[in-house]
Amino acid sequence: MAANRRPITLAAAVATAVTLGATALTLPALAADSGNAAAPQVELKDGTLDWGFKESFRKYVTGMAAGKIEATDGAKQAADNGVFTFTDGKGTYDTGTHATDVAFKGSVRFSSTAHGFDIKVADVKVRTKGTSGAIQADVSLNGTAQNDIDVAKLDLTGITPGTGEGGAMTYKDIPATLTADGAKAFNGMYKEGDKLDPATLSVKQGGAPTEKPTETPKPTDKPTETPKPTAKPTETPKPTAKPTATATPKPTSGTEQPAGEVHDGSLAWGVKESFRRYIESGGGATLSGGAEKNDNGYDFPYAKGDVDSDAKKLDASFGGAVRFQYKAHGIDMKFSDIKVAASGTKGTLTVDVTTPKGTNNDVKFATLDLSKASYTAKDDVVVLDKVPAAFTAAGAKQFESEDAPSGYKEGDAIDPVTVALAVADGAQLPGGSGGTGDTAGTGGSGSTGGGSSDLGGSVGGGTGGSMASTGASVPTGALLGTAGVIVAAGAGAVFVARRRTS
Incomplete structure (x- = not known):
């Protein structure tokens, strides 16, 4: 009997079947389920993460705070105060646990002399398992660092992969929300669960798995098709005239x-x-x-x-x-x-x-x-x-x-x-x-x-x-x-x- 396959999630889909070529992306066989060899690791490379943290915060920094935003060390920002792209992502995919771990280059600094803050986000990573995940980072707040904290929680439910440039597996607009550690890192001005900008992750397979998992046998029989009816059911004749509507007086009180x-x-x-x-x-x-x-x-x-x-x-x-x-x-x-x-x-x-x-x-x-x-x-x-x-x-x-x-x-x-x-x-x-x-x-x-002058002094x-x-x-x-x-x-x-x- 064929083994049950697990649902295709982000982690389960990032590995490429080598026999199908570099651009064919599919769910790998599950060695861990077979009970035989240990599950191999799949190398991931050339990853990118497009994420803006929060649009309203970017506008605040460059607007009323009269501050600036700097994307450096491999990160870049889209035009018109857009989202950030973290580059050169490298990591692994575990075919047994279906977990991904990808680290990116780049850092982003938000600063304002007028409002007295200097925040740097660096060493950004994305980790996922099943339909859940997180964006991790080192966050420095006015020189005080908190390293490797989960800044954002990712929800991969219903997210399906697409094919990007060069055969990359791309997951677009993954919903993201602020974590408790993320709220603390930004001085508690946001609260846990606040909606953040969605994230888009793109990765490529770097090479063949280090150990080929045992293939799961495919089912040999297709399910029996349900026969289609040979004749349409007799239609119920439509009434030739609508019944005369009787106006129902509305109640004067109590309901409507x-x-x-x-x-x-x-x-x-x-x-x-x-x-x-x-x-x-x-x-x-x-x-x-x-x-x-x-x-x-x-x-x-x-x-x-x-x-x-x-x-x-x-x-x-x-x-x-x-x-x-x-x-x-x-x-x-x-x-x-x-x-x-x-x-x-x-x-x-x-x-x-x-x-x-x-x-x-x-x-x-x-x-x-x-x-x-x-x-x-x-x-x-x-x-x-x-x-x-x-x-x-x-x-x-x-x-x-x-x-x-x-x-x-x-x-x-x-x-x-x-x-x-x-x-x-x-x-x-x-x-x-x-x-x-x-x-x-x-x-x-x-x-x-009550007057307009009462705010004066x-x-x-x-x-x-x-x-x-x-x-x-x-x-x-x-x-x-x-x-x-x-x-x-x-x-x-x-x-x-x-x-x-x-």
């Missing part, structure tokens, strides 16, 4: 009903999770005007609104404000007067953005994707739940400074929006605040007030309205220890000192 006058409501929104984490690393957020903290951001109280379930339209305004402050990086931004306008499958989130320079009123901050939202009231409440949101060009521009463009761009995802509107007096809104109502972080003592130790210069008065170590290394998980643009007023 058309919405109308709005009596109460709430908005749950966190702006952008990675931005919040960045601020909390060295500053804080202050809530005012009835806004409260919840587990995933903030709840803003209802002000006014209208909803029409039949027409699938909704307009609502919300009170309260959240103010983000990070004194060391000269950041002071307040978001208030939040409005949601929705029609059909599309919507817009509008906010007032206040800095010491003044207030930009009614900024069309984000677009809303309502393609899966329901405007129908349930238990007298219309809920647009976790609506996907993305920056508009005007929203991304709010994070622009005079020194550097915004690290965000139109279309970048931000936190989803949940709107709940009660269309009957006393209807119970879902969830509640989800938090304690206390102010978050250390960025203030309480209310920020509160930042930078009473600077009369001017924001603190970025990093100029902060020791390198302290700045790096808080948030100078990475704008967490795509925070992108957070340097708003001396920002332009739109």
Whole structure:
């Protein structure tokens, strides 16, 4: 009886069957399964690894951090701040365990004098076994090295090989996520499990296996084919006329009903999770005007609104404000007067953005994707739940400074929006605040007030309205220890000192 073959994974497919030629790549026979000779090692050569770590981090380094990226020692970077290619990969493939181990040449250095960090990634390796793997590297943070750590976890599930230049086996766009050691190496500004840029691995066989494994016999018989039916089944005749539809009246309360006058409501929104984490690393957020903290951001109280379930339209305004402050990086931004306008499958989130320079009123901050939202009231409440949101060009521009463009761009995802509107007096809104109502972080003592001038003298130790210069008065170590290394998980643009007023 034929031996069972293991699933073809990255490790299992990298070996080339010598008898089929240099460009024919296939699964080798499994000596370890036969119980005879020891499994041979297959040499791998001319490997490349294309990986950019994280696109938003690269933009941060060359943008607001006014830093530079250097690829040396055999590594190179694609144009327009693209991904890195690590070259001259050499290693082995174990035909018994199906494990690969490939080391590459090249190092990449990220540095910024303004934000006080110097990070070097070198001695990059890729190790895989089955459908799992890791990208390992030596990471030096301001001169302190952590060697041979797993920076990224690779998931090879469903990844199939392709043929590259010169008969190379190429695995494109392998999903990668940050490991706990990787998060620690980058000073904790990312968290374990954060999504990183995908990786593309390419390898060639360097020579014949050092010992030919025993061939696994192929099955001699094909499975018996199932006979095809000789005649089509008789078709069921279609009805000649549709039954007359009887209109069922909708209930007036309890389950579902058309919405109308709005009596109460709430908005749950966190702006952008990675931005919040960045601020909390060295500053804080202050809530005012009835806004409260919840587990995933903030709840803003209802002000006014209208909803029409039949027409699938909704307009609502919300009170309260959240103010983000990070004194060391000269950041002071307040978001208030939040409005949601929705029609059909599309919507817009509008906010007032206040800095010491003044207030930009009614900024069309984000677009809303309502393609899966329901405007129908349930238990007298219309809920647009976790609506996907993305920056508009005007929203991304709010994070622009005079020194550097915004690290965000139109279309970048931000936190989803949940709107709940009660269309009957006393209807119970879902969830509640989800938090304690206390102010978050250390960025203030309480209310920020309601006017655009209330930010003037509160930042930078009473600077009369001017924001603190970025990093100029902060020791390198302290700045790096808080948030100078990475704008967490795509925070992108957070340097708003001396920002332009739109």
